Amino acid sequence: MPxxxxxxxxxxxxxxxxxxxxxxxxxxxxxxxxxRYGYRRIHALLAKEGLCVSEKIV
Structure with missing residues (x-):
């Protein structure tokens, strides 16, 4: 390895x-x-809190 x-x-x-x-x-x-919540619901909760993130990050 270099x-x-x-x-x-x-x-x-x-x-x-x-x-x-x-x-x-x-x-x-x-x-x-x-x-119990998956990435879609977690993403929605973050959006309600005002955090704008991609679903790919969640």
Whole structure:
């Protein structure tokens, strides 16, 4: 493996994801709904809260 690729991957692992806060909120909503809601309903709940995200992210 090239040295540059190794350090690039290492940096990517340590970097925080840009959806970390959103992912936490999605997991909260999923737990609040007794783990019964799928991505469509979770997406609708996020839209009601004013969070405009794609269904692909949910």
């Amino acid at each position: 040295k540059s690729s190794y350090y690039y991957q290492l940096k990517q692992i340590k970097a925080p994801t840009k959806y970390a806060a959103l992912r936490a909120r999605i997991l909260e909503l999923f737990a609040e709904t007794s783990k």
